[in-house]
Amino acid sequence: MKLAKLRICHYKSIVDSGCCDLASDITIFVGKNESGKTAVLEALRDFDKDIGEFAQNAFPLDGNDALPTIELCFKLDPADIDRISLSSGIPITEERSSHLLKKGLSIVKDGLGRYRLNDEFLLQLLEEKKGEKIEKARSSPPKSD
Numbered sequence: 061m062k063l064a065k066l067r068i069c070h071y072k073s074i075v076d077s078g079c080c081d082l083a084s085d086i087t088i089f090v091g092k093n094e095s096g097k098t099a100v101l102e103a104l105r106d107f108d109k110d111i112g113e114f115a116q117n118a119f120p121l122d123g124n125d126a127l128p129t130i131e132l133c134f135k136l137d138p139a140d141i142d143r144i145s146l147s148s149g150i151p152i153t154e155e156r157s158s159h160l161l162k163k164g165l166s167i168v169k170d171g172l173g174r175y176r177l178n179d180e181f182l183l184q185l186l187e188e189k190k191g192e193k194i195e196k197a198r199s200s201p202p203k204s205d
Contacts, residue, residue, distance in 0.1 A: 061140045064164055065133035070126035070171075071106075071118055072099040084135075103130045112173040119171060128171040131178060133164045140165075 062084065068077040074096050089097045106114050107130050118128055136144075141160055145152045152160070166178035177183055 061134045061136055061165070063132055064135040065166075066100075066104070067129075067131040068100060068103045069129045069131075070120045070124060071103050071114075071128040071130065072096070073121050074099050074103070075120075075122075103128075104132075106130065107132060107169050109175075114171040114173070129168055131166060131168045133166040135164050136160050 063082055064084075065079055065081050066077070067079050068074045070076075073094075077096075077100070089100060091097050102118070105111070106118060114128055120126055120128070134140075138157070138161070141152055141157050144150075144165075160179075163179065167175055168178050169175050
């Protein structure tokens with residue numbers, strides 16, 4: 061899994077970075093002083109699951125009440141898709157696998173530390189899996205004490 065794109069919104073001085081494609085071999089951030097280069101690197105750091113909520117200084121500097129968001133899109137290979145399928149217990153069809161190989165996996169983290177998938181195919185898979193678990197729970201006989 062390789063980071064392929066990023067988008068940062070309402071993070072420190074960054075209002076909206078737009079979708080930034082990253083090269084597969086090297087990426088260089090170039091800009092004037094105080095243009096947000098360090099803020100981009102700090103946003104990538106804050107995407108880490110161990111960080112939780114963003115520090116107060118990560119919220120917009122302009123006083124805007126908007127919630128900071130960081131979206132990362134990862135390029136997947138077939139082995140990544142197999143690992144996702146195995147770890148989630150969700151069978152991924154050939155059609156969905158093809159979609160993921162083409163589009164990648166997009167994940168958004170907001171300033172409150174919440175993550176969400178930004179992909180309709182995967183969200184549909186998760187809903188199907190959740191529905192399957194609910195159906196299994198309903199059909200299972202109650203446990204006797």
